[in-house]
Amino acid sequence: MTKAYINGIGCISPQNSIDSEWFFDAINPAKGDYFDAIEPSYKEFIAPNLLRRMGRAIKMGVAAGNIAIQQAGIEKVDAIITGTGLGCFEDSERFLLAILNNDEQFLTPTSFIQSTHNTVGSQIALIMKCHDYNFTYVHRGFSFESTIQDALMLFEEGKETILVGGIEEHTPNFVVLNRRAHKFQELPSDKPIWKSTTPGIQMSEGTAFFVLNKTKTEKSLASIDGIQTLYKPKTSADILNKLHSFLKLHNLTLADIDVTLMGFSDDVNFDQKLQELLPSIEKESIAACYKNVCGEYHTASAFAMWTATKLIEKQKLPKVLAISDKAPSKIKHVLIINQYLGINYSFTLLSQC
Amino acid sequence: MSQRVYITGLGMISAIGNNVPESFLSLSQSKTGIGKINHLTTRYKDEFLAGEIKLSNTDLADLVKDNNPALNRNSYIAMLAAKEAVINSGIDTNDGLRTGVISSTTIAGMGKTELYYKEMFEKDDHLNVLDTHDCGDSTERIADYLGNVDYVTTISTACSSAANAIMLGCRMIKHGQLDRVVVGGVDALSKFTFNGFNTLMILDREWCKPFDENRKGLNLGEGAAFVVIEGENALNLRKGKALAEVVGYANTNDAYHQTASSPEGYGATLAIQQALTMSGLTPSQIDYINMHGTGTPNNDLSESFATKAIFGNQVPKFSSTKAFTGHTLAAAASIETVISVLSLQNSMIFPNLNFTTAIAETGLVPETTLVNTPLNTILSNSFGFGGNCSSLIFKKA
Numbered sequence: 001m002t003k004a005y006i007n008g009i010g011c012i013s014p015q016n017s018i019d020s021e022w023f024f025d026a027i028n029p030a031k032g033d034y035f036d037a038i039e040p041s042y043k044e045f046i047a048p049n050l051l052r053r054m055g056r057a058i059k060m061g062v063a064a065g066n067i068a069i070q071q072a073g074i075e076k077v078d079a080i081i082t083g084t085g086l087g088c089f090e091d092s093e094r095f096l097l098a099i100l101n102n103d104e105q106f107l108t109p110t111s112f113i114q115s116t117h118n119t120v121g122s123q124i125a126l127i128m129k130c131h132d133y134n135f136t137y138v139h140r141g142f143s144f145e146s147t148i149q150d151a152l153m154l155f156e157e158g159k160e161t162i163l164v165g166g167i168e169e170h171t172p173n174f175v176v177l178n179r180r181a182h183k184f185q186e187l188p189s190d191k192p193i194w195k196s197t198t199p200g201i202q203m204s205e206g207t208a209f210f211v212l213n214k215t216k217t218e219k220s221l222a223s224i225d226g227i228q229t230l231y232k233p234k235t236s237a238d239i240l241n242k243l244h245s246f247l248k249l250h251n252l253t254l255a256d257i258d259v260t261l262m263g264f265s266d267d268v269n270f271d272q273k274l275q276e277l278l279p280s281i282e283k284e285s286i287a288a289c290y291k292n293v294c295g296e297y298h299t300a301s302a303f304a305m306w307t308a309t310k311l312i313e314k315q316k317l318p319k320v321l322a323i324s325d326k327a328p329s330k331i332k333h334v335l336i337i338n339q340y341l342g343i344n345y346s347f348t349l350l351s352q353c
Numbered sequence: 354m355s356q357r358v359y360i361t362g363l364g365m366i367s368a369i370g371n372n373v374p375e376s377f378l379s380l381s382q383s384k385t386g387i388g389k390i391n392h393l394t395t396r397y398k399d400e401f402l403a404g405e406i407k408l409s410n411t412d413l414a415d416l417v418k419d420n421n422p423a424l425n426r427n428s429y430i431a432m433l434a435a436k437e438a439v440i441n442s443g444i445d446t447n448d449g450l451r452t453g454v455i456s457s458t459t460i461a462g463m464g465k466t467e468l469y470y471k472e473m474f475e476k477d478d479h480l481n482v483l484d485t486h487d488c489g490d491s492t493e494r495i496a497d498y499l500g501n502v503d504y505v506t507t508i509s510t511a512c513s514s515a516a517n518a519i520m521l522g523c524r525m526i527k528h529g530q531l532d533r534v535v536v537g538g539v540d541a542l543s544k545f546t547f548n549g550f551n552t553l554m555i556l557d558r559e560w561c562k563p564f565d566e567n568r569k570g571l572n573l574g575e576g577a578a579f580v581v582i583e584g585e586n587a588l589n590l591r592k593g594k595a596l597a598e599v600v601g602y603a604n605t606n607d608a609y610h611q612t613a614s615s616p617e618g619y620g621a622t623l624a625i626q627q628a629l630t631m632s633g634l635t636p637s638q639i640d641y642i643n644m645h646g647t648g649t650p651n652n653d654l655s656e657s658f659a660t661k662a663i664f665g666n667q668v669p670k671f672s673s674t675k676a677f678t679g680h681t682l683a684a685a686a687s688i689e690t691v692i693s694v695l696s697l698q699n700s701m702i703f704p705n706l707n708f709t710t711a712i713a714e715t716g717l718v719p720e721t722t723l724v725n726t727p728l729n730t731i732l733s734n735s736f737g738f739g740g741n742c743s744s745l746i747f748k749k750a
Contacts, residue, residue, distance in 0.1 A: 126609075138489065
């Protein structure tokens with residue numbers, strides 16, 4: 001079965017993940033009920049003439065892509081595949097408000113041009129002069145997963161090196177509206193994220209990019225062995241059955257999984273099936289979480305993949321992520337079980353290589 | 354790994370009809386759907402033309418038989434076109450085979466968001482619009498409407514979106530991940546897109562004139578089109594009937610400018626070239642090209658140069674059908690896929706309306722009246738903002 005070797009990573013999140021040395025040592029708490037990403041000084045990554053016009057999602061995406069490419073030590077890629085649930089929301093909102101505030105008059109096109117969901121992927125193609133395959137996935141909690149599924153197919157079709165990434169941004173207005181719609185945890189909870197008893201997430205944003213290679217090289221940090229999405233599974237037992245089949249496909253069982261990263265979002269309704277699943281996971285593997293650190297957004301699974309890569313690289317499970325009391329003796333296989341809104345579920349298997 | 358992939362069902366709603374038979378009638382009578390704006394709320398409604406679907410949201414709700422207030426125009430038309438395609442194909446999503454829905458959209462729920470956005474800061478009545486703003490919403494509505502769907506995803510690559518949905522569907526079948534996929538795209542008209550294109554100054558105030566020397570821009574349209582594609586194994590298993598075969602596809606990037614195409618059409622040339630290579634056909638074996646042909650000065654010139662780069666002095670018969678439907682953005686490539694299959698089935702080339710004078714630099718002349726001629730192969734192009742270029746090649750089944 002085709003694997004993808006991760007040869008470079010770049011991540012902008014509410015934590016200091018932009019610093020390649022950071023490994024969950026100092027953790028930024030949420031700003032009340034939501035997280036903002038920590039943005040780097042973009043001048044290091046993006047030419048000033050381009051930077052001036054770019055919205056935040058574009059800047060975050062291009063910078064994280066750039067970091068991944070630098071780490072991989074490459075100059076060209078055979079495909080650029082991005083995933084984003086909401087796309088360039090800041091530019092969309094700016095153009096929308098200009099229309100509404102000025103009764104459709106005195107508009108300038110820049111924010112409209114940049115509002116299309118494929119802007120990040122196409123800006124990277126422009127900068128890299130990449131005329132090859134370019135795709136943008138925009139399906140909720142499958143946006144990033146789709147990029148990996150596509151990359152694995154492209155490797156079988158003969159591509160060698162592919163840049164994939166997940167991008168999400170929010171705006172102050174969007175945070176306000178979501179709070180008004182009661183999407184957030186209203187009272188700070190003292191319960192850990194996997195034991196939530198109340199609805200509401202901690203909304204967040206971020207971007208993570210990966211340079212994937214068809215063959216293993218000395219740069220390879222980990223391999224992606226497989227990925228599967230599940231749309232609206234009916235019960236947690238369904239998820240568990242599908243998980244066993246998924247692992248079997250890779251000649252593994254749950255007992256072979258050293259760490260299982262689970263996408264608890266702090267919303268009891270969305271997390272219900274994962275809460276039911278947790279005892280079965282803990283029985284054979286070591287359970288951990290990540291949305292307590294990165295928050296919840298459509299492409300939080302890209303942060304999870306960045307985390308899994310780091311765990312394999314450092315051979316350590318940071319305390320802040322641990323659900324189970326046991327510490328792993330080695331980290332060879334990491335499984336990510338992500339969920340979004342209790343509708344979009346996915347399994348991703350990463351291994352030491 | 355490679356099994357052949359066939360189109361086995363068509364569904365479409367646009368300015369030229371609420372379903373495929375109505376669309377075929379308009380096409381064969383050279384009757385455009387572009388006209389005065391009736392449904393879209395905009396201060397420019399008397400100044401511009403658009404290709405609107407002739408139904409209100411209430412009419413659409415009646416047709417889908419669902420009064421769920423969360424549904425928006427994008428979802429209504431997507432559900433209708435996808436259902437028509439499934440019924441047309443005769444597949445049964447309950448038969449245990451793996452079915453996917455791969456859709457595409459650029460505007461998603463913005464058409465409803467723009468109506469209530471400011472109000473949402475004051476009142477609670479329409480806060481649920483937040484839940485349907487994103488691109489994935491209409492795709493999941495389709496999946497739930499059809500039932501028993503194993504896989505969903507959504508693509509947004511501007512005006513080439515649906516071509517990429519079709520391409521991905523074919524690839525997933527060839528890789529053995531799905532047995533059949535409902536693929537296509539949807540974009541309802543919105544104030545947001547209308548003003549965006551107006552601000553870019555690429556809207557023609559009169560009927561668009563693709564490939565005409567005096568073309569001034571595009572007319573926006575709205576629509577949804579889906580096709581059922583099936584691997585030959587699944588098709589043979591149920592003894593179904595193929596309408597056409599997808600024999601070539603390619604996705605490239607122009608990497609020239611965020612919104613403009615390169616003058617020589619570099620990305621487009623690459624896409625056509627690669628799709629031809631995959632199909633094993635030579636340029637002379639292409640019988641007809643359904644062009645992207647938006648009617649903007651930039652696109653049509655660039656696409657003409659790409660066409661000449663591939664076909665030299667033997668350019669096949671071609672036309673753009675956007676003067677019928679308007680430019681339907683994410684839905685354009687799937688609408689033109691349905692039109693291409695209708696061309697193959699009925700041995701008809703639908704005309705490039707409103708054309709009088711060839712572009713001086715290229716001299717290319719499209720078909721301007723209905724042509725009855727046997728067709729075996731069709732190339733269909735779609736290009737979009739962000740340099741996304743996609744070409745598809747269909748063969749008569």
